[in-house]
Amino acid sequence: MPYPAFIAGWPMMGRQPSGTDPIRQLIDEHEIFMEALNDLAAAMLLVPEGARELPPGVFATAEAIWRAVNEHLNVHFVKEEEVFFPYIERMIPGARVKFQFLHVDHDRLRENFEEYTEALQNYRAFGGSMGGVRTIRLVAGEMIRWFYYHIIAEDAVYFDIAERTMSPEESREVLGRMRSIEARLREQVAPFVEKREDFRPPTPADL
Ligand SMILES: [Fe+2]
Numbered sequence: 001m002p003y004p005a006f007i008a009g010w011p012m013m014g015r016q017p018s019g020t021d022p023i024r025q026l027i028d029e030h031e032i033f034m035e036a037l038n039d040l041a042a043a044m045l046l047v048p049e050g051a052r053e054l055p056p057g058v059f060a061t062a063e064a065i066w067r068a069v070n071e072h073l074n075v076h077f078v079k080e081e082e083v084f085f086p087y088i089e090r091m092i093p094g095a096r097v098k099f100q101f102l103h104v105d106h107d108r109l110r111e112n113f114e115e116y117t118e119a120l121q122n123y124r125a126f127g128g129s130m131g132g133v134r135t136i137r138l139v140a141g142e143m144i145r146w147f148y149y150h151i152i153a154e155d156a157v158y159f160d161i162a163e164r165t166m167s168p169e170e171s172r173e174v175l176g177r178m179r180s181i182e183a184r185l186r187e188q189v190a191p192f193v194e195k196r197e198d199f200r201p202p203t204p205a206d207l
């Protein structure tokens with residue numbers, strides 16, 4: 001699914017570069033991440049019904065997207081949870097309740113990601129099977145669908161905030177806090193991602 005036209009055509013898109021605008025930066029990250037999800041959706045379409053193996057290249061794409069999702073959950077989500085959501089909840093009366101669904105979405109998406117991780121690990125460990133391939137397709141499809149909904153909903157909230165305009169001081173403060181969180185998290189996520197790349201669950205021969 002391409003990035004929705006109504007979002008792409010939103011007035012704010014002719015806006016400042018993301019380097020100085022924290023809202024723009026989060027939206028840019030959504031756009032990049034949507035591209036990764038589109039790649040995963042396209043790869044899953046290459047899997048024939050009833051297949052026992054993933055076609056060449058599809059598993060590699062599925063693993064590459066695993067890394068993109070892992071980073072999104074561990075950096076982008078945390079910037080939202082620790083900086084952006086508290087900011088809008090201070091700024092808009094009733095926002096904690098009004099935007100509660102965004103927190104609920106994050107919990108659900110983390111669960112979707114766990115299922116996706118497990119499906120890939122099982123495929124690696126036990127080899128291809130009709131059930132294993134079907135599970136990867138199902139959990140990837142669910143994860144993609146919920147991410148699409150979440151990002152579209154979140155962008156609508158972000159544009160709403162942008163229209164109310166942050167003061168330059170608030171913008172600087174939010175951006176500064178997001179940057180320091182990002183620097184801290186990237187140090188934590190990078191070795192984790194490397195470790196996960198090397199990680200191979202035991203194969204049946206090892207057991
Ligand atoms: Fe989010």
Ligand SMILES: [Fe+2]
Nearest residue numbers: 030076080154
């Ligand atoms: Fe987001």
